[in-house]
Amino acid sequence: MTGTLDVAAVRARYPALADGSAYLDGAAGTQVPTSVIDAVAGAWRAGIGNHGGAFAASRRSDELTAAARLAVTDLVGGPSPDGVLLGPNMTTMTYRVANALAATWGPGDEVVLTRLDHDANVRPWVQAAARAGVSVRFADPVLPSLDLPVEAFADLVGPRTRLVAVTAASNVVGTRPDVRAIADLAHEHGALVYVDGVHATPHGPVDMAALGADVYATSSYKWSGPHLGALVADPALWEELHPDKLASSPDEVPYRFETGTAPFAQHAGLAAAVDHLAELPVSPAPSGTRRQRLLATMAAVEAFETDLLGVLLDGLAAMPHVHLIGSPARRTATVYLTVDGWTPQQVAEHCAAAQVNVWAGHMYAWELTGLLGIRDSGSAVRAGLVHYNDRSDVDRLLAALGDLG
Incomplete structure (x- = not known):
């Protein structure tokens, strides 16, 4: 049985999150907990x-x-x-x-x-x-x-x-x-x-x-x-x-x-x-060696992120002016998108004004953005979920993108 991640307890371990931003830029680099x-x-x-x-x-x-x-x-x-x-x-x-x-x-x-x-x-x-x-x-x-x-x-x-x-x-x-x-x-x-x-x-x-x-x-x-x-x-x-x-x-x-x-x-x-990853607040609490605990806590992270990704994907699907790139059968909680009438950089700047952190550009996916024909036009916008993101972060991103419709 996969355990349940207590995201509120996770977030309390990250001092940077107190600045009020929705940190959806984790694919480029995460914040660090107090223990680190x-x-x-x-x-x-x-x-x-x-x-x-x-x-x-x-x-x-x-x-x-x-x-x-x-x-x-x-x-x-x-x-x-x-x-x-x-x-x-x-x-x-x-x-x-x-x-x-x-x-x-x-x-x-x-x-x-x-x-x-x-x-x-x-x-x-x-x-x-x-x-x-x-x-x-x-x-x-x-x-x-x-x-x-x-x-x-x-x-x-x-x-x-x-x-x-x-x-x-x-x-x-x-x-x-x-x-x-x-x-x-x-x-x-x-x-x-x-x-x-x-x-x-x-x-x-x-x-x-x-x-x-x-x-x-x-x-x-x-x-x-x-x-x-x-x-x-x-x-x-x-x-x-x-x-x-x-x-x-x-x-x-x-x-x-x-x-x-x-x-x-x-x-x-x-x-x-x-x-920190081995000691994430998961219920029931895993036991055993650090390796065994990591397998359990990271399985809980995967389940948590998958559920939160579902909320994000449903919200994006309801916005006709937002277009997702790719629909892989197996994926991490990461999305790449464009918005009608706005360049990726403009979208990222609009989100930043709302304290929603996302990235615009090719993200070093040089061959993929070239294959898609978007590399020379600013590529797209990336938002990613990690184990310290919660529903409010997703809702704030959806609200910011909705404002551009």
Whole structure:
């Protein structure tokens, strides 16, 4: 049985929500709870030093990083904390891994990407493939639903495919492809599966093994943490790759991928964000390990957001001047829309005047907005729900859009 999320209790944990705004911009980055703020501040207050020192402050930093790796492992069902790479964001880290992987490719090899993905799971592979002399093939979502079925990959994946990169959820229209079916097809041909879970992770339980992901990417600032990214894989996979690094820096996994001095206080915030998700007010209260509690609380989040999305979709359907882009069968609580007679930027500015936070533009869905023919005209408006949004936020968005009719 899926538990029930107490959204009022959730909202009380987020000090930023007291400013009166309807924060429907979570797809670009969430607010953070008091526990995360306190964890970051507490790390600085306690004293931290660089890794590997003989003194207490250095050992604290070592412990903070180890706790962050373990927290990400619990959140996504990773194989081992030693397989968690931490860095500034998913984009930077994907570039780093793409360059290392491309060193193992050769002419005649192929990579398969999608036009549904955020450009961070497209451009690094396109550019790395070009340098390696590797062909790039694209799977297109189905119009107008913007579903991405496994059939879209059937004629693209073959014996020369080295990599399939696919999103677990579109950051603009919310489409949730059948990643497992896509991964099974890729694995039949010996290809590596790189899953962008940045948008998917905040919206429900994640099990990267069940998805068939060889690498799973996520960003903690999308699930109430600090601005950090993480890539998760079996450490054995990382052992096969040799990214450029300083001669003096460690060669062990995962350190060989993590250039420069780490933001140790941010690592404290990341672990606190995972704890926050595991401790969400859900009835009945889940028990067990942190991993078990996360599966339960995030299932409650998914159910809550699905119900709230239904209210939003019904309200939008009643407005003839508002047009939704995409109607995927499986989706996160994210909508992308246009309004007759108004540019996306004008809509966003009108909403902002009503203290309703939404975004206008391509949202880095570069290939998708190009496929839809809207990229050069301002694209569309995105609103997204996360676990701290409530019915009043939805009602305020609907009222603001209704004013434009």
